[in-house]
Amino acid sequence: MLRFVVGPAQAHQRLDKLVTEWLEDTSRSSVQRWIEEGRVTVGGRRCRAKDTPQEGEVVEVRPGPAPTSTAEPDASVVFAVVYEDEHLIVVDKPAGLVVHPARGHRSRTLVNGLLARPGFRRAPSDPRDLQGHTRPGIVHRLDRDTSGLLVVAKDEVAREGLKAQLSARSVEREYTALTIGVPPAGAIRTAYGRHPQARVKFSSLVREGRAAVTHVSVQAVLAEGRAAHVSCRLETGRTHQIRVHLAEQPHTPILADRVYGRAPSDPWLVEAAGRIGRQALHARTLGFVHPVTRQPLRFSAPLPDDFARALECLSRGSDSLRAIGEQGRKAPAQ
Numbered sequence: 001m002l003r004f005v006v007g008p009a010q011a012h013q014r015l016d017k018l019v020t021e022w023l024e025d026t027s028r029s030s031v032q033r034w035i036e037e038g039r040v041t042v043g044g045r046r047c048r049a050k051d052t053p054q055e056g057e058v059v060e061v062r063p064g065p066a067p068t069s070t071a072e073p074d075a076s077v078v079f080a081v082v083y084e085d086e087h088l089i090v091v092d093k094p095a096g097l098v099v100h101p102a103r104g105h106r107s108r109t110l111v112n113g114l115l116a117r118p119g120f121r122r123a124p125s126d127p128r129d130l131q132g133h134t135r136p137g138i139v140h141r142l143d144r145d146t147s148g149l150l151v152v153a154k155d156e157v158a159r160e161g162l163k164a165q166l167s168a169r170s171v172e173r174e175y176t177a178l179t180i181g182v183p184p185a186g187a188i189r190t191a192y193g194r195h196p197q198a199r200v201k202f203s204s205l206v207r208e209g210r211a212a213v214t215h216v217s218v219q220a221v222l223a224e225g226r227a228a229h230v231s232c233r234l235e236t237g238r239t240h241q242i243r244v245h246l247a248e249q250p251h252t253p254i255l256a257d258r259v260y261g262r263a264p265s266d267p268w269l270v271e272a273a274g275r276i277g278r279q280a281l282h283a284r285t286l287g288f289v290h291p292v293t294r295q296p297l298r299f300s301a302p303l304p305d306d307f308a309r310a311l312e313c314l315s316r317g318s319d320s321l322r323a324i325g326e327q328g329r330k331a332p333a334q
Contacts, residue, residue, distance in 0.1 A: 001060055001061070001062050002022075002023075002060065002061040002062075002063070003058060003059070003060050003061075004018075004019075004022050004058070004059045004060075004061070005056065005057070005058055005059075006018070006053045006054065006055055006056060006057045006058075006059060007055065007208045008055050008207075008208075009206075009207040009208045010053075010055075010208065011052075011053065011054055011055040012052045012054075013052060013053075014049065014050055014051070014052060015035065015040065015042065015047055015048070015049055015050070015051045015052065015053060015059070016028055016031050016032050016035060016049035016050075018053065018059065019031045019034075019035075019040060019059065019061060021193065021194050022059075022061075023061070023063075024194075024239065026063075030064070031049075032049045033064065034061065034062070034063065034064050035047065035048065035049045036049075037064065039061065039062040039063065039064060040059065040060070040061050040062075041059070041060050042057055042058070042059050043057050043058060044058075044060075071100075071101050071107075071109070071111050071112055071115060071136075072107070072112060072115070073112060073115040073116035074107065074108060074112035074113055074115070074116055075113070075116040076108070076113075077097070077108055077109070077110065077112055077113025077116070078094065078097075078113070079091045079092065079093055079094060079097060079110060079113060080092040080094075082149065082299050082301065083297070083299060086119070086154065086155075087153070087154055087155055087157065087158040087290070087291070087292045087293075088151055088152065088153050088154055088158045088162070088290070088291070089114070089117075089120070089151070089152050089154065090149060090150070090151045090152075090286065090297075090299055091110070091114075091149070091150050091152065092147075092148065092149055092301045093110060093142055093146075093147060093148060093149075093150050093283075094147055094304065095144075095145050095146065095147040095278050095304065095306065096144060096145060096278070097109070097110055097144065098110070098144045099111065099138060099141045099142060099144075099150070100138050100141070105144075110150075110152075111136065111137075111138065114136075114137070114152060115136075119154070120137075120154060121136075121154070121155075137152040137153040137154060137159060138152060139151065139152070139153055139159060139162045139163050139166060140166060140171075140173075140237055141239075142283055143240065143243075143279070143281075145278035145279050145281075146175075146279065146281045146282070146283065147281075147282045147283065147301075147304050147307070148175070148282045148283025148284060148286075148301050149283045149284070149285070149286035149299055149300075149301045150283070150286075151286060151288065153291075157291060157292055158291045158292060160291070161291020161292065162288065162291055164291075165288055165289065165291070166237065169235055169236065170288070170289075171286070171287065171288045172233075172285060172286065172287030172288065172298065173233065173234040173237065173283065173285070173286060174231060174232070174233045174234075174283075174284055174285035174286075175231070175232045175233075175234070175242055175281055175282060175283050175284060176219070176229070176230070176231055176232075176281075176282050176284045176303070176307075177229075177230050177231075177232060177242065177246070177254050177255075177280055177281045177282070178222075178227060178228070178229055178230075178254065178255040178272070178276075178280035178307075178310055178311060178314065179227060179228045179230055179246055179252040179253065179254055179255065179280075180226070180227055180252060180253055180254075180255055180261065180262065180264055180269060181225075181226070181227070181228070181250070181251065181252035182218060182221050182225055182227075182228040182252065183216050183218070183228065183230060183246060183249075183250035183252040184216075184250055185216055185217050185218055186215075186216060187213060187214070187215050187216075187235075188204075188212075188213070188214045188215075188216060188245045188249045188250075189211070189212070189213050190204035190205075190209075190211075190212050190245070190249065191204065191206050191207070191208060191209035191210070191211065191212070192204055192206065192209045192210050192211070192212035192236075192238045192241065192244070193206040193208070193209030193210065194206075201240070201259060201260070202238065202239055202240045202241075202244050203244060203248065204244050204245055204248045204249060205248055210236075210238065211236060212236050212238045212241050212245065213234075213235035213236050214232050214233070214234060214235070214236075214241060214242055214245045214246075215232065215233040215234075215235060216230055216231070216232055216245075216246070216250075217230065217231045217233075218230050218231075219231055220315070222311075222314035222315060223266070223268045223269065223272075223314050226266050226268065226269060227255065227268075227269060227272070227314050228252070229311060229314075230246075231284075232245075232246075240259075240260070242254070242281060243257055243259070243260045243261075243279065243281065244260055247260040247261060248260075254279050254280055254281055255269065255272060255273055255276065255279070255280040255310065256273040256276050256277065256278055256279055256280055256310075257279040257280075257281075258279070261279070268313070268314065268316075269314075271313050272310040272311075272313040272314050273310070275306065275309040275310045275313055276306045276307060276309065276310040277306060278306070280307060280310055282301070282303060282304065282307050283301065284300060284301055284303075285298070285299070285300050285301075286298070286299050286301075287299070
């Protein structure tokens with residue numbers, strides 16, 4: 001049973017919309033079905049999807065049974081294995097690869113590729129994970145166009161142990177990114193939730209939400225202050241967290257981020273964005289205690305070629321910047 005209290009910013013909103021916002025990975029149609037089945041109550045009362053709970057009322061949700069996973073093994077999915085034993089596997093995910101089946105991506109995901117590996121089985125379902133049937137062993141995720149390190153559990157003991165460390169914020173997760181502009185070093189601490197106008201997006205500019213903390217340090221100032229190479233350490237791991245925090249707080253979005261970023265006008269940044277062709281974000285370091293052997297493990301993934309090309313472009317000297325600027329003025333990009 002899941003329990004939520006309606007806050008002042010949530011009052012007078014439709015019940016099905018509220019529950020869908022609380023349960024990020026659950027579709028609105030599933031929530032509406034649960035409401036019809038009496039699995040959602042407000043103040044202990046059965047209700048309708050269109051009802052609007054008041055501030056302070058308690059909403060209880062008893063999720064329905066999860067369907068069986070239909071993910072099929074696919075040995076053609078390519079990814080690098082950094083570490084593997086009988087309990088877990090650490091992979092270096094390439095940009096462009098979706099982690100698990102979801103709407104619009106039913107096949108050719110990392111999960112499909114893992115299922116094709118000898119020794120990787122579908123772990124027992126997790127009753128606390130409403131969509132666990134679609135992502136066996138997945139305890140944290142990377143966006144499709146973010147590259148880098150990811151740990152996947154092979155059994156229930158490893159899954160629960162890794163989830164406990166993530167909940168305790170003891171897993172080391174460090175990312176490297178290229179930003180438009182130079183963010184100040186320090187911790188970004190905000191509330192975090194669904195974007196009020198676009199459900200597929202998230203925002204740190206919300207009145208109420210879950211806590212989100214990103215620690216930012218500047219590795220290098222690039223392109224005469226027009227860009228930066230930064231390191232971001234996650235204390236919490238909300239969906240799109242680094243991308244949202246850098247875009248909305250210091251207003252230094254990640255280079256080539258099509259969702260939260262902005263198109264650069266400077267010729268040097270335009271060239272760098274073209275070289276990477278996706279958000280310049282890479283999960284570089286991953287550290288945790290093995291949930292079974294208790295051995296400390298720490299892994300690092302080198303920069304992928306596309307990221308390295310963009311970084312090299314932005315790291316050129318001032319003479320190169322002036323030369324690119326002259327070319328841009330002579331032949332503006334169309």
